[in-house]
């Protein structure tokens with residue numbers, strides 16, 4: 319060993335940037351080579367934290383301190399950590415970095431994990447007070463202080479970050495408008511249908527959304543007061559959040575002569591043009607791709623650590639996958655995007671369930687899954703995203719099942735995470751598989767915290783927590799549909815009244831000798847009152863029919879479907895009340911008996927279907943869905959003879 323290599327052996331591996339990529343790299347390298355000196359340098363003057371959950375902390379869903387849990391470097395004399403220190407230059411010949419104060423540090427190998435900074439559009443007014451970015455904890459703290467007094471917020475950018483920012487800033491008395499320059503929200507991830515569904519759900523929560531428009535200038539005297547849009551509109555604003563994309567931090571690498579594209583160019587071992595300098599995370603460009611999500615950054619960190627530790631490893635690129643809750647709505651996308659692929663390159667399988675706000679689209683090529691996107695909860699989602707990442711085959715049976723039920727696997731397999739194949743990724747952020755989790759459970763991890771501590775699953779975005787709980791034995795609990803409680807009450811009451819009318823004798827007429835002042839049987843004896851109740855009943859039935867069209871005509875997309883469904887059931891309940899007033903619960907004879915029977919069947923089948931919809935989250939999902947489908951069909955079938963029978967009934971009443 320010559321002097322130089324002995325000297326190099328004592329030098330640390332220096333990591334620039336303590337974001338998720340830098341931290342994951344450091345943790346992994348330390349685990350592989352505990353004796354290797356390592357120095358992590360970060361410009362942010364705080365302990366490493368979970369950037370992905372910043373919006374949750376801003377929204378008040380978790381406390382700020384929890385962002386640091388699981389993100390600490392192990393205590394070890396060989397591990398040095400310098401917060402609040404900026405690296406300003408790299409001297410490649412001297413194998414050293416220059417710090418902001420002018421000090422230099424020699425490195426054995428250098429890892430650039432400098433991430434990215436927000437892209438700020440080149441328009442006037444972006445430096446006005448009241449204009450914010452949303453990238454790090456400092457931005458989030460400033461926004462948190464601002465949240466209390468903001469009344470009109472404009473968020474520029476309708477992508478993942480803009481939606482997260484808007485969600486986090488929501489307050490009951492704050493007006494929030496999202497402005498997106500493309501034709502839809504989350505255009506990088508979603509197709510038109512999924513984006514329209516998301517748009518509707520975001521709007522239903524009280525946010526305004528403007529698409530196909532962009533900011534021309536931000537105006538204000540001492541602070542921002544309005545946003546001028548390309549369309550000529552002006553939006554009043556006391557706070558503007560810029561979420562119009564990110565730019566990889568490549569300045570250090572560029573100044574030291576490393577090859578740069580959109581990011582710092584790296585090979586399959588995450589090496590830059592200099593064999594002793596690596597780049598990982600959002601600042602790196604691998605095979606022409608710069609990733610903007612956390613999972614690929616973590617993957618790159620782990621591969622670079624293996625390479626430096628001397629373990630053979632190769633990075634082959636990641637399948638970008640997003641799964642996030644946007645204002646209570648799950649939005650997901652992974653792999654190929656239909657708009658960015660050559661026409662006809664992919665086949666599509668689509669499942670729609672507008673009643674429950676579900677839309678799922680699978681892309682496949684040569685018999686293998688290539689992409690998935692959609693909106694709405696889906697128990698199989700992690701498994702489906704993993705299948706896309708692995709490019710798994712999709713058989714004809716699966717295609718048929720997916721089109722019919724929106725499920726790729728039989729219900730018995732989907733319900734339990736424990737039944738998933740061992741190689742299936744459960745935590746997409748950290749890449750932890752079902753097999754690894756099961757091993758941890760077998761080794762004594764019986765709580766979610768213990769599983770997270772041992773495997774790091776669920777420590778980034780947290781969306782796999784229900785899956786971990788399912789693996790630990792807690793059953794998967796889907797959420798009830800919107801407005802489930804009034805739906806259940808009204809539907810159960812309507813079905814009950816209809817069933818009682820069917821089973822019990824009619825309300826008796828008042829005896830001729832009765833001394834009562836008011837004779838209730840006037841309802842059925844007085845021709846005028848009979849007409850009023852009869853036409854009210856017909857009117858209610860027609861109104862309920864019109865409302866039911868919301869489900870079947872795609873263009874009728876305004877208002878949340880749950881509201882329409884509840885109105886439809888309310889009208890059904892009112893109709894059964896009108897039926898009781900009109901008939902006194904007597905079933906009648908001939909055409910009238912047929913009409914009455916069909917009407918009661920309509921109400922009972924519809925009511926039972928609605929009761930199932932409201933309670934489906936508590937039942938075995940597959941059976942409940944099948945049963946509800948059958949009842950819905952019975953409800954629709956019972957409707958068809960009604961207009962004809964009603965016509966006969968009117969004719970009979972007036973002409974005979």
Ligand SMILES: Cc1cc2nc3c(=O)[nH]c(=O)nc-3n(C[C@H](O)[C@H](O)[C@H](O)COP(=O)(O)OP(=O)(O)OC[C@H]3O[C@@H](n4cnc5c(N)ncnc54)[C@H](O)[C@@H]3O)c2cc1C
Nearest residue numbers: 335337338339360361404405432433434599600610611612
């Ligand atoms: C609010 C928010 C929500 C998000 N939500 C999601 C989500 O739901 N799902 C998802 O997949 N992704 C999400 N992301 C994206 C995710 O956070 C990033 O992909 C990830 O943080 C990138 O990690 P990184 O380590 O490459 O870079 P960064 O996290 O940007 O870290 C880079 C670090 O390097 C430091 N640095 C830069 N230059 C220097 C220098 N010269 N000297 C010293 N230090 C330096 C920076 O200060 C920074 O701390 C979100 C991002 C934000 C901001």
